Every structure is written in C-alpha cells, then in structure tokens.
Amino acid sequence: xxxxxxxxxxxxxxxxxxxxxxxxxxxxxxxxxxxxxxxxxxxxxxxxxxxxxxxxxxxxxxxxxxxxxxxxxxxxxxxxxxxxxxxxxxxxxxxxxxxxxxxxxxxxxxxxxxxxxxxxxxxxxxxxxxxxxxxxxxxxxxxxxxxxxxxxxxxxxxxxxxxxxxxxxxxxxxxxxxxxxxxxxxxxxxxxxxxxxxxxxxxxxxxxxxxxxxxxxxxxxxxxxxxxxxxxxxxxxxxxxxxxxxxxxxxxxxxxxxxxxxxxxxxxxxxxxxxxxxxxxxxxxxxxxxxxxxxxxxxxxxxxxxxxxxxxxxxxxxxxxxxxxxxxxxxxxxxxxxxxxxxxxxxxxxxxxxxxxxxxxxxxxxxxxxxxxxxxxxxxxxxxxxxxxxxxxxxxxxxxxxxxxxxxxxxxxxxxxxxxxxxxxxxxxxxxxxxxxxxxxxxxxxxxxxxxxxxxxxxxxxxxxxxxxxxxxxxxxxxxxxxxxxxxxxxxxxxxxxxxxxxxxxxxxxxxxxxxxxxxxxxxxxxxxxxxxxxxxxxxxxxxxxxxxxxxxxxxxxxxxxxxxxxxxxxxx
Numbered sequence: 001x002x003x004x005x006x007x008x009x010x011x012x013x014x015x016x017x018x019x020x021x022x023x024x025x026x027x028x029x030x031x032x033x034x035x036x037x038x039x040x041x042x043x044x045x046x047x048x049x050x051x052x053x054x055x056x057x058x059x060x061x062x063x064x065x066x067x068x069x070x071x072x073x074x075x076x077x078x079x080x081x082x083x084x085x086x087x088x089x090x091x092x093x094x095x096x097x098x099x100x101x102x103x104x105x106x107x108x109x110x111x112x113x114x115x116x117x118x119x120x121x122x123x124x125x126x127x128x129x130x131x132x133x134x135x136x137x138x139x140x141x142x143x144x145x146x147x148x149x150x151x152x153x154x155x156x157x158x159x160x161x162x163x164x165x166x167x168x169x170x171x172x173x174x175x176x177x178x179x180x181x182x183x184x185x186x187x188x189x190x191x192x193x194x195x196x197x198x199x200x201x202x203x204x205x206x207x208x209x210x211x212x213x214x215x216x217x218x219x220x221x222x223x224x225x226x227x228x229x230x231x232x233x234x235x236x237x238x239x240x241x242x243x244x245x246x247x248x249x250x251x252x253x254x255x256x257x258x259x260x261x262x263x264x265x266x267x268x269x270x271x272x273x274x275x276x277x278x279x280x281x282x283x284x285x286x287x288x289x290x291x292x293x294x295x296x297x298x299x300x301x302x303x304x305x306x307x308x309x310x311x312x313x314x315x316x317x318x319x320x321x322x323x324x325x326x327x328x329x330x331x332x333x334x335x336x337x338x339x340x341x342x343x344x345x346x347x348x349x350x351x352x353x354x355x356x357x358x359x360x361x362x363x364x365x366x367x368x369x370x371x372x373x374x375x376x377x378x379x380x381x382x383x384x385x386x387x388x389x390x391x392x393x394x395x396x397x398x399x400x401x402x403x404x405x406x407x408x409x410x411x412x413x414x415x416x417x418x419x420x421x422x423x424x425x426x427x428x429x430x431x432x433x434x435x436x437x438x439x440x441x442x443x444x445x446x447x448x449x450x451x452x453x454x455x456x457x458x459x460x461x462x463x464x465x466x467x468x469x470x471x472x473x474x475x476x477x478x479x480x481x482x483x484x485x486x487x488x489x490x491x492x493x494x495x496x497x498x499x500x501x502x503x504x505x506x507x508x509x510x511x512x513x514x515x516x517x518x519x520x521x522x523x524x525x526x527x528x529x530x531x532x533x534x535x536x537x538x539x540x541x542x543x544x545x546x547x548x549x550x551x552x553x554x555x556x557x558x559x560x561x562x563x564x565x566x567x568x569x570x571x572x573x
Contacts, residue, residue, distance in 0.1 A: 048135025
C-alpha cells in the first residue's frame with residue numbers, strides 16, 4: 001500500500017472515535033431527530049446496528065416534508081448459531097415489543113431485528129444482553145459472528161467445532177469499554193490511560209472480517225465465500241485438526257472490474273489447539289497489510305489476491321512463529337440443509353424447519369412465529385440457526401418428541417419441507433424496503449420467481465432436484481449469489497444480472513449470463529435451460545456443472561475471470 005495514497009474517510013472516523021464512542025450517546029439523547037450523525041452511523045455498526053429507513057414510505061414523507069422514517073436494524077451475535085429456548089423466547093418477545101414483529105434469520109447464523117426506533121435502541125440492546133447474547137461486533141470493521149456447521153449427525157464432533165467457534169468469537173471480540181458504557185450503563189472509568197485493543201489497534205480492521213467452520217461433507221457455511229475458514233478434518237471418528245482457507249468474499253461493485261467475488265485458498269492445516277491462534281494471526285496480517293485507502297479494495301480477499309496465497313501463508317507463518325502443516329484431504333458434497341426429522345447417534349432427535357427467506361413471522365395462512373414460540377416454551381434442547389436461513393429444533397429428547405410433533409402439526413410446520421427442492425435451496429437477502437444499498441427486491445420477490453419456475457420444474461420432472469438459487473438486491477452479495485447455481489443480483493428496479501454455473505457444494509464461482517434482465521423475463525430465460533437440463537443431464541450431474549458442459553457459461557475460478565461474460569453472452573443477448 002503506497003504511503004502517498006490518502007486513507008479512506010472511515011479510517012479518520014475510527015481514529016477520532018475514542019475507541020468507537022464517537023458522539024453516539026449524545027445522538028441517542030437528541031430527540032429532535034430519529035437519526036444519528038453521519039460519523040455515528042458508521043460507528044454504530046461496530047455496536048451491531050445499522051441506521052435505516054422505510055424506503056416504501058419515502059415518497060409520501062417527502063411529499064409532506066417529513067423526515068425519513070428512520071429506524072435501526074439490530075444484529076444479534078449467535079456464535080455457531082446455537083441459541084437456547086430461553087434466548088429464542090426473549091428474541092421473539094423483543095421483536096414484538098421493540099421491532100416490527102418479525103425475526104430475520106441471517107445467512108451468517110445470527111438474528112436480525114428491524115424497525116427499532118432510536119428511543120428504544122438502548123433499551124433493546126440492554127434486554128438482548130440480559131439474555132446472555134449481545135450485538136457488539138455483529139457489524140463493522142471487525143470479526144463478525146463466527147459461523148459453525150450445525151450438523152447433528154456427528155454430535156460429538158459438533159460439540160468440539162462449536163466450542164472452537166465460540167472461543168474464536170470471544171477472543172476476537174473488541175476490547176473497548178464503549179459498548180458497556182453506552183448501552184449497558186457501565187461505569188465510565190476516569191483514567192489517563194486509553195482503552196487498549198491488543199488485536200485490532202485504534203483503527204480496527206480495514207473492513208469487515210468473516211470466519212466460518214465447516215464439517216465435511218457438508219459445506220453449508222460456504223467456506224469459500226469467507227475471509228477465513230476452518231475445515232474440520234475427522235479421522236477415525238476423531239477431530240484431528242482443521243484445514244485453513246483464506247481470502248474468500250462475495251462483494252463487488254457494478255461496472256467496476258477491479259472488484260469481484262473470490263474463492264478462498266486452502267493454504268494449510270492446524271491442530272485444534274492452534275485454531276484460535278491461527279484466527280488471531282490471520283486477523284493481524286489483514287490488520288497490517290489490508291488496504292486502508294480504498295474501502296472497495298479493503299477486504300482480505302484483495303490482500304490475498306494482490307500478494308498471492310503463497311505470500312500470505314509465509315507471512316502468516318511468521319506471525320504464528322511456527323509453520324502450518326500441509327493441507328489434509330477433504331470432500332464437500334453439498335451446501336444445503338437436511339430437512340425434517342433426524343436422529344443422531346445419541347438417540348436425540350432434530351427437526352429442520354424451512355424458513356423462506358429466513359423471515360420468522362405469522363401470516364393469516366401460517367403462524368410460524370407463534371408455533372416456534374410455543375415449541376420453545378417446552379423444548380429442553382436448543383435452536384440452531386443454519387447458514388441457509390433455516391432453523392433446527394435440536395436435541396429433542398425422545399420423551400418430548402411427541403409433544404413437539406403435535407405443535408409442528410398444529411401450526412402447519414410439520415410439512416414445511418414438502419416444497420420443491422429449488423425452493424428449499426433458496427436464499428434471499430433483506431433488500432427493500434429497509435436496506436439502503438438495495439437496487440432491486442430480493443426477499444419479497446424471490447418466492448414469486450420460484451413459483452413461476454416451479455411450473456416448469458413440475459412439467460419436466462425436476463421438483464425433487466436441488467438447485468441452489470439465490471437473490472440479492474445489490475452486488476454486495478449478502479446472500480452469496482455468486483457461488484449459487486442460479487444467482488440474481490439487483491441492477492435496478494425490477495432488473496437483475498443473472499449468474500449461472502456455481503458449484504453445487506459452493507466450490508466454484510458462477511458467471512454472468514445475462515445483464516440487466518427485466519424481472520418479467522426471468523421465467524422465459526431460465527425455463528428452456530431447466531428443460532434442457534432435465535432431458536440431457538448425465539447421471540448425478542448437478543445443474544451448475546450441466547450449464548458449463550452445455551456451453552451456457554464457462555467455468556469461473558477467480559478474479560476478473562468472473563466478469564468475462566459481460567462482453568459476450570450478456571451484452572449480445
């Protein structure tokens with residue numbers, strides 16, 4: 001990074017913030033507006049919140065010369081995606097009392113609450129912390145919620161990898177006292193000494209940082225799409241360590257070929273005892289070498305891409321003071337969830353519930369939120385959030401199964417997974433109306449797209465064939481569309497870039513197939529390809545592999561190769 005370049009504006013905001021305090025407390029006390037200052041809007045992300053407004057209401061409020069309908073989204077960290085029944089009930093209560101009455105299950109195994117007004121923000125965060133959960137570092141230029149495979153099949157292994165996820169999360173949580181001072185009425189210690197951030201330093205990381213842990217053969221946490229991932233290596237039914245993958249990430253910017261999604265490189269192997277240390281040192285390398293001049297070039301993926309995976313591994317080994325071992329063999333088969341009832345080797349039961357778009361709510365036709373609340377009142381196990389926005393009612397004892405099964409039936413959840421495999425393999429980000437970056441619909445629209453395509457699926461016999469399909473309202477890629485077999489990325493109102501050819505197990509990037517496609521043309525574009533797949537696929541061939549073999553797109557690996565179809569297939573269409 002050249003010393004001649006000017007640091008990005010966010011670096012100055014962090015430097016001046018006094019370890020993330022800024023003027024947040026003063027802004028919360030200002031009742032003349034529902035908003036915070038621009039600097040504090042950046043700082044509040046480190047505390048787990050984004051300022052938003054209801055974009056559906058903008059025209060009417062503008063017409064009446066009213067301030068935007070400001071509110072705040074809160075993201076609750078759930079390391080490894082494990083929440084107790086009490087925590088589920090409290091999240092449900094808080095959603096009703098302070099938010100918009102819904103719970104969003106994110107693609108990073110966290111809870112999201114929307115529609116919290118500024119005067120309720122502090123009270124909401126305090127009550128979240130009273131449940132032994134928190135929002136600190138759920139957003140911002142720090143390590144965020146650490147993900148972990150919730151697989152109930154290898155429960156003994158899961159316990160170990162879950163502990164690793166929780167240990168990493170704890171170790172990389174910011175040290176500043178600002179969170180407790182502002183939100184929990186912690187005592188402001190008067191001292192001449194500043195806060196210390198032994199890992200992050202005063203300006204934290206150049207950009208957000210994401211960590212996952214996967215247990216093969218399931219890649220449900222999409223390890224190749226994250227900054228740092230650990231792939232559990234199991235030999236003779238014992239966890240012997242983790243392969244280490246670095247440099248993945250999804251975000252890009254339309255029209256800027258210097259930005260692109262990237263797959264992580266698997267660079268080495270560490271023991272279970274080394275996993276927290278490796279996580280810390282990867283963060284330190286990014287802290288010291290990441291680009292702080294251009295936020296669009298500041299993720300770890302660009303550090304690895306620009307300098308090379310070999311350079312990164314050598315630097316990481318220097319920081320560690322020892323050398324990572326060679327990569328161990330592993331195989332991923334898919335990145336989806338296993339729905340319905342599962343029994344593990346200990347005799348406990350688990351029920352995976354499909355939650356479309358990750359939105360837990362009640363409708364006139366389907367009282368899912370009420371049903372999950374009633375289950376949580378009697379459930380003695382836990383709730384596991386999946387990276388595919390679904391929830392596992394986990395560790396159900398044999399004596400409780402009948403009662404929970406009765407509630408699943410009563411509230412219409414017993415057949416939640418009796419949908420097309422395409423719908424069960426879908427992910428959508430929040431997008432409109434609350435996300436300020438959204439260019440097009442996602443969560444509110446993808447179900448309609450799937451309904452249209454299901455007509456074709458039924459006609460050609462593909463109802464039970466899993467094809468990963470994902471939609472995001474902008475190119476930041478929160479729903480990980482660039483590694484799905486079919487991906488939609490918002491380009492403008494009712495218009496999308498369409499990507500095809502991602503790996504079924506999340507191991508390959510997709511490629512742009514059509515640019516700026518009107519939403520009304522999605523079915524006519526994809527139905528012939530789905531029909532062709534049904535007729536001409538090889539035995540066991542996944543859709544992403546088929547579209548490459550058939551020439552619809554070419555295989556994409558890394559970097560600018562992702563953009564290559566823009567000037568041929570896409571623009572000539």
